[in-house]
Amino acid sequence: MSTGTTRGVHYLDDFAVGQTYGSGRLKIETDRIKSFAAEFDPQPFHLDEEAARQTMFGGLAASGWHTCCLFMRMIADGFVNNSASMGAPGVDEVKWLMPVRPGDDLKLRATVLDKRASKSRPDMGFVRFKFEMLNASGAVVMILESSLMQGRREVGA
Protein backbone atom coordinates (compact mmCIF):
# COMPACT_ATOMS: atom_id res chain seq x y z
CA MET A 1 0.00 0.00 0.00
CA SER A 2 1.43 3.30 -1.03
CA THR A 3 1.07 6.13 1.45
CA GLY A 4 0.65 8.78 -1.20
CA THR A 5 3.26 11.44 -1.73
CA THR A 6 4.65 11.66 1.80
CA ARG A 7 8.00 9.90 2.19
CA GLY A 8 9.63 8.32 5.22
CA VAL A 9 8.03 7.11 8.44
CA HIS A 10 4.39 8.10 8.88
CA TYR A 11 3.20 9.68 12.13
CA LEU A 12 -0.27 10.66 13.33
CA ASP A 13 0.42 14.15 11.96
CA ASP A 14 0.88 12.80 8.42
CA PHE A 15 -2.57 11.25 8.04
CA ALA A 16 -5.39 13.47 6.77
CA VAL A 17 -9.14 12.82 6.84
CA GLY A 18 -10.37 11.82 3.38
CA GLN A 19 -6.97 10.55 2.23
CA THR A 20 -7.10 7.23 0.37
CA TYR A 21 -4.44 4.61 -0.18
CA GLY A 22 -4.30 1.67 -2.55
CA SER A 23 -2.40 -1.60 -2.24
CA GLY A 24 -0.77 -4.16 -4.46
CA ARG A 25 -2.56 -7.46 -5.16
CA LEU A 26 -2.34 -10.61 -3.05
CA LYS A 27 -3.54 -13.94 -4.41
CA ILE A 28 -5.34 -16.45 -2.18
CA GLU A 29 -4.59 -20.07 -3.13
CA THR A 30 -6.82 -23.16 -2.79
CA ASP A 31 -4.36 -25.12 -0.65
CA ARG A 32 -3.93 -22.29 1.84
CA ILE A 33 -7.71 -21.76 2.05
CA LYS A 34 -8.03 -25.41 3.10
CA SER A 35 -5.04 -25.57 5.46
CA PHE A 36 -6.04 -22.31 7.16
CA ALA A 37 -9.56 -23.68 7.64
CA ALA A 38 -8.25 -27.01 8.96
CA GLU A 39 -6.37 -25.14 11.69
CA PHE A 40 -8.77 -22.31 12.51
CA ASP A 41 -12.18 -22.61 10.86
CA PRO A 42 -13.03 -26.24 10.07
CA GLN A 43 -16.42 -25.75 8.44
CA PRO A 44 -17.27 -27.81 5.31
CA PHE A 45 -17.51 -24.81 2.94
CA HIS A 46 -13.90 -23.80 3.77
CA LEU A 47 -12.42 -27.32 3.65
CA ASP A 48 -13.61 -29.25 0.64
CA GLU A 49 -14.97 -28.35 -2.82
CA GLU A 50 -17.50 -31.16 -2.96
CA ALA A 51 -18.93 -30.50 0.50
CA ALA A 52 -18.96 -26.75 -0.23
CA ARG A 53 -21.12 -27.23 -3.32
CA GLN A 54 -23.94 -28.50 -1.10
CA THR A 55 -23.90 -25.33 1.05
CA MET A 56 -25.13 -21.74 0.61
CA PHE A 57 -21.64 -20.87 -0.70
CA GLY A 58 -22.10 -23.15 -3.73
CA GLY A 59 -18.36 -23.87 -3.78
CA LEU A 60 -15.16 -23.51 -1.78
CA ALA A 61 -14.84 -20.13 -0.02
CA ALA A 62 -12.11 -18.78 2.25
CA SER A 63 -12.80 -18.31 5.95
CA GLY A 64 -13.72 -14.70 6.67
CA TRP A 65 -10.93 -14.77 9.25
CA HIS A 66 -8.46 -15.76 6.54
CA THR A 67 -9.48 -12.62 4.62
CA CYS A 68 -8.97 -10.58 7.82
CA CYS A 69 -5.47 -12.05 8.20
CA LEU A 70 -4.58 -11.18 4.59
CA PHE A 71 -5.90 -7.69 5.26
CA MET A 72 -3.52 -7.43 8.23
CA ARG A 73 -0.61 -8.59 6.06
CA MET A 74 -1.47 -6.01 3.41
CA ILE A 75 -1.55 -3.09 5.85
CA ALA A 76 1.61 -4.30 7.63
CA ASP A 77 3.52 -4.38 4.34
CA GLY A 78 1.78 -1.25 3.15
CA PHE A 79 2.18 1.33 5.84
CA VAL A 80 1.95 -0.02 9.38
CA ASN A 81 5.58 -1.12 9.35
CA ASN A 82 6.52 2.21 7.83
CA SER A 83 4.67 4.27 10.41
CA ALA A 84 4.86 5.07 14.11
CA SER A 85 2.26 2.32 14.63
CA MET A 86 1.43 1.37 18.21
CA GLY A 87 -1.06 -1.37 17.34
CA ALA A 88 -4.84 -1.20 17.55
CA PRO A 89 -7.25 -1.46 20.49
CA GLY A 90 -9.57 -3.60 18.38
CA VAL A 91 -11.84 -3.53 15.35
CA ASP A 92 -15.01 -1.45 15.10
CA GLU A 93 -16.75 -3.62 12.51
CA VAL A 94 -16.15 -6.32 9.92
CA LYS A 95 -18.62 -7.08 7.11
CA TRP A 96 -18.09 -10.14 4.94
CA LEU A 97 -20.09 -9.16 1.85
CA MET A 98 -19.14 -11.80 -0.72
CA PRO A 99 -17.33 -15.15 -0.67
CA VAL A 100 -13.59 -15.03 -1.35
CA ARG A 101 -12.80 -17.77 -3.87
CA PRO A 102 -9.68 -19.83 -4.66
CA GLY A 103 -7.36 -17.82 -6.86
CA ASP A 104 -8.98 -14.48 -6.04
CA ASP A 105 -6.54 -11.63 -6.51
CA LEU A 106 -7.26 -9.34 -3.58
CA LYS A 107 -6.45 -5.69 -3.20
CA LEU A 108 -7.12 -3.14 -0.48
CA ARG A 109 -8.46 0.41 -0.49
CA ALA A 110 -8.04 2.45 2.69
CA THR A 111 -9.77 5.74 3.53
CA VAL A 112 -9.00 7.90 6.57
CA LEU A 113 -12.38 8.58 8.26
CA ASP A 114 -11.21 10.40 11.34
CA LYS A 115 -8.12 11.39 13.30
CA ARG A 116 -7.78 12.52 16.90
CA ALA A 117 -5.10 13.07 19.50
CA SER A 118 -5.24 10.95 22.64
CA LYS A 119 -6.59 12.84 25.65
CA SER A 120 -4.44 10.93 28.13
CA ARG A 121 -1.24 10.45 26.11
CA PRO A 122 0.31 13.42 24.31
CA ASP A 123 2.70 11.14 22.39
CA MET A 124 0.00 9.38 20.37
CA GLY A 125 -3.42 9.47 18.74
CA PHE A 126 -5.95 7.44 16.74
CA VAL A 127 -6.49 7.24 12.98
CA ARG A 128 -9.81 5.64 12.06
CA PHE A 129 -9.83 3.86 8.72
CA LYS A 130 -12.40 2.31 6.45
CA PHE A 131 -10.73 -0.59 4.65
CA GLU A 132 -12.34 -2.19 1.61
CA MET A 133 -11.04 -5.50 0.26
CA LEU A 134 -11.71 -5.91 -3.45
CA ASN A 135 -11.47 -8.96 -5.69
CA ALA A 136 -10.10 -8.96 -9.24
CA SER A 137 -13.53 -7.95 -10.62
CA GLY A 138 -13.48 -4.86 -8.39
CA ALA A 139 -16.29 -6.16 -6.15
CA VAL A 140 -15.97 -5.31 -2.45
CA VAL A 141 -15.74 -8.64 -0.59
CA MET A 142 -15.06 -7.24 2.89
CA ILE A 143 -15.36 -3.91 4.72
CA LEU A 144 -13.45 -3.37 7.95
CA GLU A 145 -13.36 -0.28 10.15
CA SER A 146 -10.65 0.12 12.74
CA SER A 147 -8.75 2.79 14.64
CA LEU A 148 -4.97 2.45 14.55
CA MET A 149 -2.82 4.01 17.24
CA GLN A 150 -0.06 6.19 15.84
CA GLY A 151 2.78 8.02 17.50
CA ARG A 152 3.14 11.79 17.04
CA ARG A 153 5.98 13.39 15.15
CA GLU A 154 6.89 15.66 18.04
CA VAL A 155 5.88 14.53 21.50
CA GLY A 156 3.68 17.14 23.16
CA ALA A 157 4.18 19.55 20.26
Place this chain on the structure above:
Amino acid sequence: MSTGTTRGVHYLDDFAVGQTYGSGRLKIETDRIKSFAAEFDPQPFHLDEEAARQTMFGGLAASGWHTCCLFMRMIADGFVNNSASMGAPGVDEVKWLMPVRPGDDLKLRATVLDKRASKSRPDMGFVRFKFEMLNASGAVVMILESSLMQGRREVGA
Protein backbone atom coordinates in the same frame (compact mmCIF):
# COMPACT_ATOMS: atom_id res chain seq x y z
CA MET B 1 -17.65 -25.45 24.25
CA SER B 2 -20.55 -27.28 25.75
CA THR B 3 -23.99 -26.23 24.61
CA GLY B 4 -25.61 -26.79 27.96
CA THR B 5 -28.14 -29.51 28.50
CA THR B 6 -29.65 -29.62 25.02
CA ARG B 7 -28.42 -32.57 22.99
CA GLY B 8 -28.08 -33.03 19.25
CA VAL B 9 -27.86 -30.40 16.54
CA HIS B 10 -28.60 -26.83 17.68
CA TYR B 11 -31.05 -24.67 15.73
CA LEU B 12 -32.05 -21.02 16.13
CA ASP B 13 -34.93 -22.22 18.28
CA ASP B 14 -32.55 -23.81 20.81
CA PHE B 15 -30.66 -20.65 21.77
CA ALA B 16 -32.08 -18.49 24.55
CA VAL B 17 -31.14 -14.93 25.51
CA GLY B 18 -28.97 -14.91 28.62
CA GLN B 19 -27.70 -18.47 28.09
CA THR B 20 -23.96 -18.88 28.66
CA TYR B 21 -21.55 -21.50 27.39
CA GLY B 22 -18.02 -22.36 28.45
CA SER B 23 -15.22 -23.95 26.45
CA GLY B 24 -12.23 -26.17 27.02
CA ARG B 25 -8.74 -24.66 27.10
CA LEU B 26 -6.48 -24.06 24.12
CA LYS B 27 -2.80 -23.30 24.59
CA ILE B 28 -1.01 -20.79 22.35
CA GLU B 29 2.64 -21.72 21.74
CA THR B 30 5.62 -19.42 21.12
CA ASP B 31 6.56 -20.95 17.76
CA ARG B 32 3.04 -20.60 16.38
CA ILE B 33 2.81 -16.99 17.61
CA LYS B 34 5.93 -16.23 15.57
CA SER B 35 5.06 -18.24 12.44
CA PHE B 36 1.52 -16.81 12.38
CA ALA B 37 2.97 -13.31 12.63
CA ALA B 38 5.55 -14.00 9.92
CA GLU B 39 2.74 -14.89 7.50
CA PHE B 40 0.01 -12.44 8.54
CA ASP B 41 1.14 -9.78 10.99
CA PRO B 42 4.90 -9.16 10.75
CA GLN B 43 5.29 -6.53 13.46
CA PRO B 44 8.32 -6.72 15.80
CA PHE B 45 6.30 -7.38 18.99
CA HIS B 46 4.74 -10.52 17.42
CA LEU B 47 7.96 -11.88 15.85
CA ASP B 48 10.86 -11.71 18.24
CA GLU B 49 11.26 -11.62 22.04
CA GLU B 50 14.20 -9.22 22.04
CA ALA B 51 12.58 -6.73 19.67
CA ALA B 52 9.29 -7.05 21.60
CA ARG B 53 10.95 -6.04 24.87
CA GLN B 54 11.68 -2.61 23.38
CA THR B 55 7.99 -1.99 22.54
CA MET B 56 4.86 -1.08 24.57
CA PHE B 57 4.15 -4.83 24.86
CA GLY B 58 7.33 -5.35 26.91
CA GLY B 59 7.67 -8.87 25.51
CA LEU B 60 6.39 -11.21 22.82
CA ALA B 61 2.61 -11.01 22.30
CA ALA B 62 0.35 -12.86 19.88
CA SER B 63 -1.24 -10.98 16.98
CA GLY B 64 -4.79 -9.96 17.86
CA TRP B 65 -5.83 -11.72 14.65
CA HIS B 66 -4.23 -14.92 15.92
CA THR B 67 -6.47 -14.69 19.00
CA CYS B 68 -9.47 -14.14 16.69
CA CYS B 69 -8.53 -17.27 14.73
CA LEU B 70 -8.25 -19.35 17.91
CA PHE B 71 -11.64 -17.97 18.94
CA MET B 72 -13.07 -19.22 15.62
CA ARG B 73 -11.54 -22.66 16.19
CA MET B 74 -13.02 -22.82 19.68
CA ILE B 75 -16.56 -21.98 18.54
CA ALA B 76 -16.29 -24.31 15.52
CA ASP B 77 -15.32 -27.22 17.76
CA GLY B 78 -17.71 -26.10 20.47
CA PHE B 79 -21.05 -25.61 18.80
CA VAL B 80 -20.91 -24.15 15.30
CA ASN B 81 -20.18 -27.55 13.76
CA ASN B 82 -22.91 -29.05 15.93
CA SER B 83 -25.53 -26.48 14.95
CA ALA B 84 -27.50 -25.44 11.88
CA SER B 85 -24.85 -22.75 11.33
CA MET B 86 -25.05 -20.71 8.15
CA GLY B 87 -21.96 -18.60 8.80
CA ALA B 88 -21.85 -14.99 9.91
CA PRO B 89 -22.34 -11.70 8.04
CA GLY B 90 -19.44 -10.17 9.93
CA VAL B 91 -18.31 -9.08 13.36
CA ASP B 92 -19.87 -6.23 15.34
CA GLU B 93 -16.84 -5.43 17.44
CA VAL B 94 -13.50 -6.79 18.62
CA LYS B 95 -11.65 -5.39 21.64
CA TRP B 96 -8.11 -6.54 22.35
CA LEU B 97 -7.84 -5.75 26.07
CA MET B 98 -4.61 -7.43 27.14
CA PRO B 99 -1.64 -9.02 25.38
CA VAL B 100 -1.87 -12.78 24.79
CA ARG B 101 1.47 -14.29 25.83
CA PRO B 102 3.39 -17.43 24.83
CA GLY B 103 2.01 -20.44 26.69
CA ASP B 104 -1.28 -18.72 27.61
CA ASP B 105 -4.02 -21.25 28.20
CA LEU B 106 -7.07 -19.65 26.62
CA LYS B 107 -10.70 -20.36 27.25
CA LEU B 108 -13.93 -18.87 25.93
CA ARG B 109 -17.14 -17.73 27.60
CA ALA B 110 -20.14 -17.09 25.33
CA THR B 111 -23.35 -15.27 26.26
CA VAL B 112 -26.43 -15.01 24.05
CA LEU B 113 -27.31 -11.29 23.89
CA ASP B 114 -30.15 -11.39 21.41
CA LYS B 115 -32.00 -13.65 18.98
CA ARG B 116 -34.28 -12.79 16.09
CA ALA B 117 -35.89 -14.45 13.10
CA SER B 118 -34.89 -13.19 9.66
CA LYS B 119 -37.51 -10.90 8.08
CA SER B 120 -36.73 -12.05 4.55
CA ARG B 121 -35.91 -15.74 5.13
CA PRO B 122 -38.28 -17.90 7.20
CA ASP B 123 -35.73 -20.74 7.35
CA MET B 124 -33.16 -18.82 9.41
CA GLY B 125 -32.39 -16.18 11.98
CA PHE B 126 -29.61 -14.44 13.91
CA VAL B 127 -28.14 -15.19 17.33
CA ARG B 128 -26.04 -12.34 18.69
CA PHE B 129 -23.27 -13.41 21.05
CA LYS B 130 -20.83 -11.72 23.36
CA PHE B 131 -17.68 -13.82 23.44
CA GLU B 132 -15.03 -13.29 26.10
CA MET B 133 -11.59 -14.89 25.77
CA LEU B 134 -9.92 -15.48 29.12
CA ASN B 135 -6.36 -16.41 30.00
CA ALA B 136 -5.32 -18.89 32.69
CA SER B 137 -5.51 -16.15 35.35
CA GLY B 138 -9.14 -15.51 34.42
CA ALA B 139 -8.39 -12.09 32.91
CA VAL B 140 -10.44 -11.17 29.82
CA VAL B 141 -7.93 -10.67 26.98
CA MET B 142 -10.46 -10.17 24.16
CA ILE B 143 -14.15 -9.35 23.77
CA LEU B 144 -15.88 -10.07 20.48
CA GLU B 145 -19.52 -9.49 19.55
CA SER B 146 -20.99 -11.17 16.51
CA SER B 147 -24.30 -12.39 15.10
CA LEU B 148 -24.27 -15.95 13.84
CA MET B 149 -26.83 -17.12 11.28
CA GLN B 150 -28.67 -20.25 12.34
CA GLY B 151 -31.21 -22.41 10.56
CA ARG B 152 -34.63 -22.98 12.13
CA ARG B 153 -35.79 -26.32 13.40
CA GLU B 154 -38.95 -26.26 11.32
CA VAL B 155 -38.95 -24.10 8.21
CA GLY B 156 -41.71 -21.52 8.38
CA ALA B 157 -43.03 -23.02 11.61
